[in-house]
Amino acid sequence: xxxxxxxxxxxxxxxxxxxxxxxxxxxxxxxxxxxxxxxxxxxxxxxxxxxxxxxxxxxxxxxxxxxxxxxxxxxxxxxxxxxxxxxxxxxxxxxxxxxxxxxxxxxxxxxxxxxxxxxxxxxxxxxxxxxxxxxxxxxxxxxxxxxxxxxxxxxxxxxxxxxxxxxxxxxxxxxxxxxxxxxxxxxxxxxxxxxxxxxxxxxxxxxxxxxxxxxxxxxxxxxxxxxxxxxxxxxxxxxxxxxxxxxxxxxxxxxxx
Amino acid sequence: xxxxxxxxxxxxxxxxxxxxxxxxxxxxxxxxxxxxxxxxxxxxxxxxxxxxxxxxxxxxxxxxxxxxxxxxxxxxxxxxxxxxxxxxxxxxxxxxxxxxxxxxxxxxxxxxxxxxxxxxxxxxxxxxxxxxxxxxxxxxxxxxxxxxxxxxxxxxxxxxxxxxxxxxxxxxxxxxxxxxxxxxxxxxxxxxxxxxxxxxxxxxxxxxxxxxxxxxxxxxxxxxxxxxxxxxxxxxxxxxxxxxxxxxxxxxxxxxxxxxxxxxxxxxxxxxxxxxxxxxxxxxxxxxxxxxxxxxxxxxxxxxxxxx
Numbered sequence: 179x180x181x182x183x184x185x186x187x188x189x190x191x192x193x194x195x196x197x198x199x200x201x202x203x204x205x206x207x208x209x210x211x212x213x214x215x216x217x218x219x220x221x222x223x224x225x226x227x228x229x230x231x232x233x234x235x236x237x238x239x240x241x242x243x244x245x246x247x248x249x250x251x252x253x254x255x256x257x258x259x260x261x262x263x264x265x266x267x268x269x270x271x272x273x274x275x276x277x278x279x280x281x282x283x284x285x286x287x288x289x290x291x292x293x294x295x296x297x298x299x300x301x302x303x304x305x306x307x308x309x310x311x312x313x314x315x316x317x318x319x320x321x322x323x324x325x326x327x328x329x330x331x332x333x334x335x336x337x338x339x340x341x342x343x344x345x346x347x348x349x350x351x352x353x354x355x356x357x358x359x360x361x362x363x364x365x366x367x368x369x370x371x372x373x374x375x376x377x378x379x380x381x382x383x384x385x386x387x388x389x390x391x392x393x394x395x396x397x398x399x400x401x402x403x404x405x406x407x408x409x410x411x412x413x414x415x416x417x418x419x420x421x422x423x424x425x426x427x428x429x430x431x432x433x434x435x
Numbered sequence: 436x437x438x439x440x441x442x443x444x445x446x447x448x449x450x451x452x453x454x455x456x457x458x459x460x461x462x463x464x465x466x467x468x469x470x471x472x473x474x475x476x477x478x479x480x481x482x483x484x485x486x487x488x489x490x491x492x493x494x495x496x497x498x499x500x501x502x503x504x505x506x507x508x509x510x511x512x513x514x515x516x517x518x519x520x521x522x523x524x525x526x527x528x529x530x531x532x533x534x535x536x537x538x539x540x541x542x543x544x545x546x547x548x549x550x551x552x553x554x555x556x557x558x559x560x561x562x563x564x565x566x567x568x569x570x571x572x573x574x575x576x577x578x579x580x581x582x583x584x585x586x587x588x589x590x591x592x593x594x595x596x597x598x599x600x601x602x603x604x605x606x607x608x609x610x611x612x613x614x615x616x617x618x619x620x621x622x623x624x625x626x627x628x629x630x631x632x633x634x635x636x637x638x639x640x641x642x643x644x645x646x647x648x649x650x651x652x653x654x655x656x657x658x659x660x661x662x663x664x665x666x667x668x669x670x671x672x673x674x675x676x677x678x679x680x681x682x683x684x685x686x687x688x689x690x691x692x693x694x695x696x697x698x699x700x701x702x703x704x705x706x707x708x709x710x711x712x713x714x715x716x717x718x719x720x721x722x723x724x725x726x727x728x729x730x731x732x733x734x735x736x737x738x739x740x741x742x743x
Contacts, residue, residue, distance in 0.1 A: 265519035
């Protein structure tokens with residue numbers, strides 16, 4: 179359960195997100211703008227792969243959702259680093275809230291925003307771009323929930339490791355693009371170069387998309403995605419451990435307003 | 436309410452605090468003054484748990500603040516030296532959210548937000564975003580966020596930097612009101628006249644320790660010096676017992692009665708007095724006492740702060 183102090187910090191973070199909603203809107207609108215351009219090619223690729231009745235949306239929508247979920251982790255970095263730039267970080271630290279309260283409180287609205295982003299993309303994808311999750315919708319929700327949690331841990335790790343906001347944003351975006359691309363967000367892994375296919379498994383995006391693909395194309399339910407979800411959990415725990423190990427509340431961080 | 440004993444802190448090889456002892460009682464205002472880099476902000480950071488010290492002890496309301504920083508956090512109100520408000524949130528949201536963070540209920544937070552805004556003359560600005568406020572309004576909001584939860588110990592680190600005359604007066608009024616309500620106040624500033632206006636107890640942090648402590652009156656009586664300087668058109672004339680510096684002529688030794696010293700000098704100067712363009716007389720003040728204690732040019736520090 180989230181503590182009252184974390185809830186109080188979450189209230190602030192939620193307001194901050196809503197006071198400047200442009201980045202959130204972009205990460206939701208951009209994939210919807212890109213989707214129609216990518217659907218025809220994706221449909222052809224899926225049909226070549228043996229899914230004769232699949233629409234391109236079954237590949238494109240989860241792929242773009244995963245890619246832009248990675249890119250939206252920059253919001254986590256922005257929220258943390260701006261606290262330093264605004265001089266409010268020390269205020270939070272001097273409050274009765276513990277460091278854990280503050281971190282949980284700051285990322286909780288971002289986690290919900292990630293889930294909302296998934297929800298909107300998958301719903302609009304189903305309505306407009308032929309995304310048809312034939313398997314368990316509950317399993318899809320579980321994959322999205324675990325993947326979003328893993329991304330939040332990844333973002334906090336970047337905050338812990340990077341001394342400046344610019345560095346965190348660059349590493350976040352670069353890392354996100356590489357992991358999403360390698361994991362099959364832009365094209366099925368089977369269509370990637372051999373070297374990329376060989377290392378695709380090291381990307382959490384691969385496991386998220388593998389699970390979504392199983393649900394969408396192979397009618398999988400919760401048991402069918404337990405493996406990939408477990409691996410996503412391991413990634414999340416790994417990122418979380420590094421974040422907890424390296425996070426220094428008193429560290430000087432350079433953010434921009 | 437606050438007891439600091441033997442606190443030491445070094446940054447690498449550079450010791451900043453060499454054994455600071457001070458205490459602030461409930462209802463007392465303690466003005467902590469010292470040069471830039473003397474360790475005032477470091478000491479406040481240690482008291483609030485933002486930094487660790489190398490040695491010594493800090494107790495707030497009898498609770499060990501170093502071992503249990505979160506237990507005492509609810510008793511503390513901190514307005515850090517750097518402005519700390521959310522520019523994209525309204526003044527009301529800034530206040531209300533920090534009241535909730537301090538553990539207040541919705542109703543109490545809403546009521547206290549309105550009360551504190553009224554106290555600091557921010558009621559009309561409650562709906563404005565932080566970045567829409569003037570410099571003085573931001574500074575008042577910053578201070579207001581520290582007093583929302585009626586702290587028992589209020590730590591104000593240069594709270595009036597950048598504030599206009601009205602805002603400064605408002606902040607000083609709040610400090611007086613908080614002290615009157617039995618809050619212990621630790622107040623750092625480079626504007627020594629503020630401490631005279633608050634009739635604060637003074638602690639001068641110098642060389643990593645509290646070098647002098649006493650009431651304003653005691654410090655001025657003990658350390659304050661008077662001075663006089665004569666200004667001339669062109670180079671200052673020579674006069675025994677006086678030192679010329681460009682167009683200025685000042686006594687080589689401190690004088691007890693600057694008026695009498697000036698009168699004697701004018702008589703001794705004879706016809707050269709026609710080049711006299713001004714007489715500067717400085718009465719004993721906290722500033723002159725501070726200068727005598729630290730041997731530093733206080734005004735230069737304040738100017739460098741403003742420039743920064």
